[in-house]
Amino acid sequence: MTLYRWQSPVQDEDGNVMPGATVEVRSEATGLLATLFSDKAGAVPLANPFAADSNGLAGFYVAAGFYRLEATSGLLIAEARDINLGAMNAGLYDPGAVESDTFNAANHAFSPTGTGLTSTTTQTALAELAGAKEDIGRYSAIRDITLTADTLVLTDRGKLIRSTNGSATTITVPPQGSVAWLDRTRIDFLWYGAGQPTFAAGSGVTIRSEDSKLKIAKRYGAASLIRLASNEWALVGNLAT
Structure with a gap:
């Protein structure tokens, strides 16, 4: 199973860092607590909720999906919704939504319906699109x-x-x-x-x-x-x- 890395400083709505905040991660689809890991291989489980470090930095690995984060520190509460981890262009959607090392396009399903492509993964679709690209004033073949x-x-x-x-x-x-x-x-x-x-x-x-x-x-x-x-x-x- 491919796991995706999320890491970001935890801040309240005024931009204040929340050292040691309690961070809870839930699936947007089910509302259930997500299964988190401390490492890319998924060998070391991470408690959920877990605590941000003394600098307010929080991070975890998780399976692909959409997630909701809630951080609390005393009376301070911060929430983030619809965090996209592991989907196409996840890094563009949320700066923290990046897979460790690199975006693994080979593992992402792609539906070619209506695109004119035949590929069924993001990686092969991008390669097919690049190969079929017609430059201005030049036939593709x-x-x-x-x-x-x-x-x-x-x-x-x-x-x-x-x-x-x-x-x-x-x-x-x-x-x-x-x-x-x-x-x-x-x-x-x-x-x-x-x-x-x-x-x-x-x-x-x-x-x-x-x-x-x-x-x-x-x-x-x-x-x-x-x-x-x-x-x-x-x-x-x-x-x-």
Whole structure:
């Protein structure tokens, strides 16, 4: 189990340090006292409540979650709510919410729904995002279509798709139900081989183009597909019927 470090001086609402204050830590979700540790490995339990040191400094290790802290010293009471330990960007949310040593992104679940990514952990999602990043004026990659039939995929966004087959080629735009297309997705195409590319709409998909043209007009000509809405695309460029 990964444990996260919280450490901070305990202060009242006027900013006065509270030496030796009694610190109580509870889960925001359950209201129960949290299980605390004195070390990263979780080998040394820490009492809850526990006492801040003579300088008012308090610290502990705990499992990921949202926590409520209450510190008391005589008549003085200080409280902090919704302290985020172990979640994404926890260090930005609360200065004390940092894992000992480093933020362990590999241990954090990530939901790719609606993002266009496929990763399921924060670490791999960041790596995938960095790899797919398209610089201004630069394609993320070039993909060659070598067969006479091709169906676009999510990772084609931001790429140049080059049709290289010597025979006529059909390029199909699949529906939103099959591919989680992102808003304003753009894919560029180049007729490179001898076979003329034709664009085809998948089930429920509408391709809008000038005079309903669905072919690239001439070899080495180009076209672009731009997602306008769910299952609605614009086809622009050097087109023919």
